Amino acid sequence: xxxxxxxxxxxxxxxxxxxxxxxxxxxxxxxxxxxxxxxxxxxxxxxxxxxxxxxxxxxxxxxxxxxxxxxxxxxxxxxxxxxxxxxxxxxxxxxxxxxxxxxxxxxxxxxx
Amino acid sequence: xxxxxxxxxxxxxxxxxxxxxxxxxxxxxxxxxxxxxxxxxxxxxxxxxxxxxxxxxxxxxxxxxxxxxxxxxxxxxxxxxxxxxxxxxxxxxxxxxxxxxxxxxxxxxxxxx
Numbered sequence: 772x773x774x775x776x777x778x779x780x781x782x783x784x785x786x787x788x789x790x791x792x793x794x795x796x797x798x799x800x801x802x803x804x805x806x807x808x809x810x811x812x813x814x815x816x817x818x819x820x821x822x823x824x825x826x827x828x829x830x831x832x833x834x835x836x837x838x839x840x841x842x843x844x845x846x847x848x849x850x851x852x853x854x855x856x857x858x859x860x861x862x863x864x865x866x867x868x869x870x871x872x873x874x875x876x877x878x879x880x881x882x883x
Numbered sequence: 884x885x886x887x888x889x890x891x892x893x894x895x896x897x898x899x900x901x902x903x904x905x906x907x908x909x910x911x912x913x914x915x916x917x918x919x920x921x922x923x924x925x926x927x928x929x930x931x932x933x934x935x936x937x938x939x940x941x942x943x944x945x946x947x948x949x950x951x952x953x954x955x956x957x958x959x960x961x962x963x964x965x966x967x968x969x970x971x972x973x974x975x976x977x978x979x980x981x982x983x984x985x986x987x988x989x990x991x992x993x994x995x996x
Contacts, residue, residue, distance in 0.1 A: 803982030
Protein backbone atom coordinates (compact mmCIF):
# COMPACT_ATOMS: atom_id res chain seq x y z
CA UNK A 772 0.00 0.00 0.00
CA UNK A 773 0.96 3.64 0.01
CA UNK A 774 3.39 4.69 2.67
CA UNK A 775 5.95 7.30 3.37
CA UNK A 776 8.35 6.53 6.15
CA UNK A 777 11.23 8.12 7.97
CA UNK A 778 14.28 6.13 8.95
CA UNK A 779 14.85 7.56 12.43
CA UNK A 780 12.25 8.70 14.93
CA UNK A 781 14.65 11.08 16.73
CA UNK A 782 17.71 12.96 15.57
CA UNK A 783 19.90 14.80 18.04
CA UNK A 784 22.46 17.30 16.76
CA UNK A 785 24.75 19.93 18.18
CA UNK A 786 23.90 23.54 17.55
CA UNK A 787 25.80 24.73 14.50
CA UNK A 788 26.10 21.29 12.94
CA UNK A 789 24.29 20.24 9.79
CA UNK A 790 21.25 17.98 10.09
CA UNK A 791 20.07 15.39 7.62
CA UNK A 792 16.59 13.94 7.91
CA UNK A 793 15.74 11.03 5.65
CA UNK A 794 12.53 9.75 4.16
CA UNK A 795 11.65 6.71 2.08
CA UNK A 796 8.54 6.57 -0.04
CA UNK A 797 6.94 3.61 -1.74
CA UNK A 798 4.68 5.08 -4.43
CA UNK A 799 6.74 5.44 -7.58
CA UNK A 800 3.86 7.42 -9.14
CA UNK A 801 4.32 10.26 -6.66
CA UNK A 802 5.59 13.36 -8.36
CA UNK A 803 5.54 16.03 -5.69
CA UNK A 804 7.20 15.98 -2.29
CA UNK A 805 7.05 18.39 0.62
CA UNK A 806 8.82 18.82 3.92
CA UNK A 807 6.94 20.26 6.86
CA UNK A 808 8.10 21.40 10.28
CA UNK A 809 5.78 21.06 13.24
CA UNK A 810 6.57 22.77 16.53
CA UNK A 811 4.84 21.71 19.70
CA UNK A 812 1.23 22.85 19.81
CA UNK A 813 1.28 24.26 16.28
CA UNK A 814 0.23 23.21 12.82
CA UNK A 815 2.68 21.89 10.23
CA UNK A 816 4.65 24.66 8.56
CA UNK A 817 5.80 24.37 4.96
CA UNK A 818 9.59 24.27 4.59
CA UNK A 819 10.40 23.30 1.03
CA UNK A 820 9.03 21.22 -1.81
CA UNK A 821 10.39 19.45 -4.86
CA UNK A 822 8.86 18.01 -7.99
CA UNK A 823 9.92 14.76 -9.55
CA UNK A 824 11.61 16.45 -12.50
CA UNK A 825 14.24 17.77 -10.11
CA UNK A 826 16.74 16.02 -7.85
CA UNK A 827 17.78 18.95 -5.69
CA UNK A 828 16.27 22.17 -4.49
CA UNK A 829 17.69 24.75 -2.11
CA UNK A 830 16.05 27.22 0.19
CA UNK A 831 17.32 29.34 3.01
CA UNK A 832 19.56 26.98 5.05
CA UNK A 833 17.62 23.98 3.74
CA UNK A 834 18.19 21.63 0.84
CA UNK A 835 15.94 18.82 -0.32
CA UNK A 836 17.37 15.94 -2.29
CA UNK A 837 15.26 13.50 -4.27
CA UNK A 838 16.52 10.15 -5.48
CA UNK A 839 13.77 8.59 -7.55
CA UNK A 840 15.80 5.49 -8.29
CA UNK A 841 15.72 4.36 -4.69
CA UNK A 842 12.63 6.40 -3.75
CA UNK A 843 14.44 8.42 -1.15
CA UNK A 844 14.03 11.99 0.00
CA UNK A 845 16.19 13.93 2.40
CA UNK A 846 16.12 17.30 4.09
CA UNK A 847 19.41 18.95 4.95
CA UNK A 848 19.47 21.82 7.41
CA UNK A 849 22.66 23.84 7.51
CA UNK A 850 24.01 25.31 10.75
CA UNK A 851 21.20 23.90 12.85
CA UNK A 852 19.81 26.29 15.43
CA UNK A 853 17.76 25.74 18.60
CA UNK A 854 14.75 27.13 16.76
CA UNK A 855 14.98 24.21 14.35
CA UNK A 856 13.93 21.81 17.12
CA UNK A 857 10.64 20.33 15.99
CA UNK A 858 9.08 17.29 14.34
CA UNK A 859 9.78 17.10 10.61
CA UNK A 860 7.47 15.36 8.19
CA UNK A 861 7.93 14.40 4.61
CA UNK A 862 4.84 14.05 2.45
CA UNK A 863 4.18 12.89 -1.07
CA UNK A 864 1.42 13.18 -3.59
CA UNK A 865 0.69 12.17 -7.14
CA UNK A 866 -2.19 12.90 -9.46
CA UNK A 867 -4.51 15.88 -9.26
CA UNK A 868 -6.37 15.47 -5.99
CA UNK A 869 -3.72 17.02 -3.78
CA UNK A 870 -3.94 14.07 -1.41
CA UNK A 871 -0.82 14.32 0.73
CA UNK A 872 0.50 11.13 2.31
CA UNK A 873 2.59 11.91 5.35
CA UNK A 874 5.45 10.00 6.88
CA UNK A 875 5.65 9.28 10.59
CA UNK A 876 7.82 12.24 11.50
CA UNK A 877 11.36 12.70 12.83
CA UNK A 878 11.95 14.65 16.01
CA UNK A 879 14.95 16.94 15.67
CA UNK A 880 16.59 17.90 18.95
CA UNK A 881 19.22 20.61 18.89
CA UNK A 882 21.70 20.60 21.75
CA UNK A 883 23.18 23.97 22.75
CA UNK B 884 -3.08 38.29 9.69
CA UNK B 885 -3.94 34.64 10.24
CA UNK B 886 -3.92 32.73 6.97
CA UNK B 887 -5.77 29.60 8.09
CA UNK B 888 -7.69 29.83 11.33
CA UNK B 889 -9.65 27.24 13.28
CA UNK B 890 -12.07 27.44 16.17
CA UNK B 891 -12.06 26.26 18.81
CA UNK B 892 -8.44 25.49 19.65
CA UNK B 893 -9.46 23.07 22.37
CA UNK B 894 -12.65 21.06 22.59
CA UNK B 895 -13.47 18.75 25.50
CA UNK B 896 -16.71 16.86 25.31
CA UNK B 897 -18.40 13.65 26.36
CA UNK B 898 -19.06 10.54 24.36
CA UNK B 899 -22.23 10.68 22.33
CA UNK B 900 -22.23 14.44 21.88
CA UNK B 901 -22.21 16.26 18.54
CA UNK B 902 -19.63 18.95 17.90
CA UNK B 903 -18.36 21.16 15.10
CA UNK B 904 -14.98 22.63 14.25
CA UNK B 905 -14.79 25.68 12.03
CA UNK B 906 -12.08 26.64 9.58
CA UNK B 907 -11.51 29.79 7.57
CA UNK B 908 -8.76 30.81 5.19
CA UNK B 909 -8.05 34.31 3.92
CA UNK B 910 -5.51 33.29 1.28
CA UNK B 911 -7.96 33.25 -1.59
CA UNK B 912 -7.34 29.54 -2.09
CA UNK B 913 -9.80 27.29 -3.87
CA UNK B 914 -9.08 24.05 -2.01
CA UNK B 915 -9.41 23.19 1.67
CA UNK B 916 -8.66 20.04 3.62
CA UNK B 917 -9.23 18.32 6.94
CA UNK B 918 -6.52 16.17 8.50
CA UNK B 919 -6.47 14.11 11.67
CA UNK B 920 -3.30 13.77 13.75
CA UNK B 921 -3.30 10.93 16.25
CA UNK B 922 -1.42 10.60 19.51
CA UNK B 923 1.62 9.27 17.66
CA UNK B 924 1.71 12.40 15.50
CA UNK B 925 0.60 10.53 12.39
CA UNK B 926 -1.18 12.88 9.99
CA UNK B 927 -3.88 11.51 7.73
CA UNK B 928 -6.12 13.29 5.29
CA UNK B 929 -9.86 13.03 5.80
CA UNK B 930 -11.54 15.31 3.28
CA UNK B 931 -10.87 18.00 0.74
CA UNK B 932 -13.12 20.49 -1.00
CA UNK B 933 -12.41 22.51 -4.09
CA UNK B 934 -14.60 25.57 -4.43
CA UNK B 935 -17.35 23.90 -2.36
CA UNK B 936 -17.12 20.59 -4.24
CA UNK B 937 -16.04 17.44 -2.37
CA UNK B 938 -12.85 16.06 -3.92
CA UNK B 939 -11.31 13.70 -1.37
CA UNK B 940 -13.38 11.56 0.96
CA UNK B 941 -11.16 9.08 2.71
CA UNK B 942 -12.35 6.10 4.71
CA UNK B 943 -13.82 8.11 7.53
CA UNK B 944 -16.85 7.11 9.63
CA UNK B 945 -19.97 8.77 8.30
CA UNK B 946 -20.33 10.42 11.72
CA UNK B 947 -17.89 12.94 10.26
CA UNK B 948 -19.45 15.36 7.80
CA UNK B 949 -17.64 18.28 6.21
CA UNK B 950 -19.55 21.34 5.09
CA UNK B 951 -18.24 24.09 2.84
CA UNK B 952 -20.57 27.12 2.74
CA UNK B 953 -18.11 28.95 0.49
CA UNK B 954 -14.58 28.39 -0.70
CA UNK B 955 -13.08 30.27 2.25
CA UNK B 956 -14.73 28.06 4.86
CA UNK B 957 -14.69 24.35 5.58
CA UNK B 958 -16.34 23.10 8.73
CA UNK B 959 -16.24 19.65 10.24
CA UNK B 960 -19.22 18.27 12.08
CA UNK B 961 -18.89 15.13 14.17
CA UNK B 962 -21.91 13.21 15.43
CA UNK B 963 -22.04 10.76 18.31
CA UNK B 964 -18.47 11.35 19.41
CA UNK B 965 -16.43 8.34 20.47
CA UNK B 966 -13.29 8.03 22.58
CA UNK B 967 -11.29 7.16 19.47
CA UNK B 968 -12.14 10.51 17.93
CA UNK B 969 -9.79 12.18 20.37
CA UNK B 970 -7.03 13.72 18.26
CA UNK B 971 -5.82 17.00 16.84
CA UNK B 972 -7.70 18.07 13.73
CA UNK B 973 -6.01 20.34 11.24
CA UNK B 974 -7.52 22.36 8.48
CA UNK B 975 -5.38 23.28 5.49
CA UNK B 976 -5.75 25.09 2.20
CA UNK B 977 -3.96 25.21 -1.13
CA UNK B 978 -4.11 27.36 -4.23
CA UNK B 979 -6.11 24.72 -6.03
CA UNK B 980 -6.49 20.95 -6.20
CA UNK B 981 -3.32 19.18 -7.19
CA UNK B 982 0.33 19.03 -6.22
CA UNK B 983 0.68 22.33 -4.42
CA UNK B 984 1.87 23.30 -1.00
CA UNK B 985 -0.79 23.22 1.65
CA UNK B 986 -0.99 25.76 4.44
CA UNK B 987 -2.12 24.42 7.78
CA UNK B 988 -4.13 25.97 10.55
CA UNK B 989 -3.12 25.82 14.23
CA UNK B 990 -5.20 22.72 14.94
CA UNK B 991 -8.10 21.83 17.21
CA UNK B 992 -7.37 19.42 20.03
CA UNK B 993 -10.46 17.32 20.57
CA UNK B 994 -10.72 15.30 23.76
CA UNK B 995 -13.63 12.93 24.19
CA UNK B 996 -14.25 11.70 27.73
